Amino acid sequence: MGGYSVWDVTQPEKPEQLFTITGLGLDVAHTFTPSPDGRYAVTETEYQYTPLRIWDLQDGQSGKTENIDRPISAWAADWRALSHNHEIRWPFVFVSAYEDGLHIFSLEDPKNPKTLGRFYTCQCEHEKGFGGSPENGWQGDGSVMQGAFGVDVRNYDGLVVISDMRTGLWTFKFDGFNGWNGKDHGVPNISSVQDWDRRPGQDSRPVP
Secondary structure, X not given: OOEEEEEEOOOOOXXXXXXXXXXXXXXXXXXXXXXXXXXEEEEEEOOOOOOEEEEEXXXXXXXXXXXXXXXXXXXXXXXXXXXXXXXEEOOEEEXXXXXXXXXXXXXXXXXXXXXXXXXXXXXXXXXXXXXXXXXXXXXXXXXXXXXXXXXXXXXXXXXXXXXXXXXXXXXXXXXXXXXXXXXXXXXXOOOOOOOOOEEOOEEEXXXX
């Protein structure tokens, strides 16, 4: 609830905590997504008015510190709301931003995130999200938890999918984004999608 923790699970039976990310009043720590090379991470906290935070993990990875307490930058679709889940396809971050729909920003300069595009999916009234009662249709005054809930990216052809709690399933194709492979961007080909052409941990050997 109060932050994030990075572990070495090279030996699953003997997990070793490497470092933590705490401080800045972090509460309800939610999504933690590292960059393909493990240098950076994007995190979300599940309450209104909080941005996505971008962290430089180098001091923790090198053993210089046991806790990182200051992000290097932050990004928000709208400061009045809340961005939810996200997927990294370096240097791009695809965000299901609840009331604000799909957003895409770039971490080409991690200290200065830059918004590249967006699409409004929620078609909803601000702060009329879920959290109420059956009598009011489950709408709760003040809640921003509605709209674009989940996001996924298909590496093969760049298809982007959004699940919206109010309006359903959305699929997107963007000019110039026709798929993703980390090697095209100078990083390991690591994402939330399995690299079916290579063995885990053996990037140079094709799967037979």
